[in-house]
Amino acid sequence: MSASVYVTGAVCTPFGKFPERSVTAMVESVVDDVLADADCDPEDIGFVAVGNAIGSLMTGQAMIQGQLALADTPLAGAPVVNVENACASSSSALLLAINAVRSGSCDSALAIGVEKMTSPDRARAFEALAAGIDVTTHAHSGTPRASVFMSIYAQEARDYMAATGATAEAFAHAAAIARLHGSLNPRAQYRTTATPAEILDSRVIDDPLTLLMCSPIGDGAAAVLVSARPHRDAAIAVRAIALRSGRRAEGGELVRRTAAEAFAAAERRPADVDIVEVHDAASSSGLVALEELGVVEHGRAWRRALHDDFRFDGRLPVNTGGGLVSRGHPVGATGAAQIVELVDQLRGRAGGRQVRDARLAVAQNAGGAVTTVPYTSAVCSVTVLERD
Structure with missing residues (x-):
């Protein structure tokens, strides 16, 4: 900049x-x-x-x-x-x-x-969220009883499982980490922990996603x-902020090229990052985003979730405020809330979830869908912050 x-x-x-x-x-x-x-x-x-x-x-x-x-x-x-x-x-x-x-x-x-x-x-929010895809080509019959995006994320999760060997257990572990972080955040919508087993046993929304793997209305x-x-x-x-729109059938390339622009402008590398906020509207999508950002190697995020690497006291702290799954996802506020969490961490005021010696922080925020198969977000933002 x-x-x-x-x-x-x-x-x-x-x-x-x-x-x-x-x-x-x-x-x-x-x-x-x-x-x-x-x-x-x-x-x-x-x-x-x-x-x-x-x-x-x-x-x-x-x-x-x-x-x-x-x-x-x-x-x-x-x-x-x-x-x-x-x-x-x-x-x-x-x-x-x-x-x-x-x-x-x-x-x-x-x-x-x-x-x-x-x-x-209760259906009104789901109807509003359904406007975030191309309504001219994706007509909906009746009143939606859940977010259409959870079906999109579920298909993305199934594709990720087929490509990498990821398991539903790994998604449950990611959700359990989010719940742990949310329990330590006084602003989180959900402030109770949940075990991976409890998360897997919660109601199925769209296989492999269960209720506790999905972000709530709030x-x-x-x-x-x-x-x-x-x-x-x-x-x-603010070392850099990049905003890009999705191209049709682009898939995960939107996050990759937005991240590449942000890291280049910041003159920093993904390997330099100490703490990350990703758009985990579903727990599986958060793991996919970590790989698309480049902070985790392709196919490795689900394995690292199983080993609790993404805890606030782990090797790469992720979504330390609870993420969308636990902090909550009032959609228009989420991007700013990610920055608030990173600033709290960089200023050393995150309380019981404080990350030790955090210096370089990255937030990835996305929304809408240009295409649903393959899933391509309509917009992606990547922000790089550093304690100077």
């Missing part, structure tokens, strides 16, 4: 099912908290990007979600851009905020991700403040 950009504030609400909490209430909460975390005056924020994926489908409110949510905050009147980019909405918002600072148009910018997925109509918000100067107590530099 041509100009230095630092993360100076990073906060997240608890994730979970909160029928009484509105989008506005969640945004107001993270705005107050992130300004305090960064020790930043509201007047210093020159740009705000608000990521939200399915709000217009859930509530009917479109076009001006960010302006409405910020109307009663100290940031009312600031330049606001609303970003809808599937599950990568808030990582896309972060890209805009980083570019605003990098360009010199402002000294500080804010990215917010927020999603309200709970509804009295609500939440996260905010990341970036500045041209580091926080006085911690210099967390």
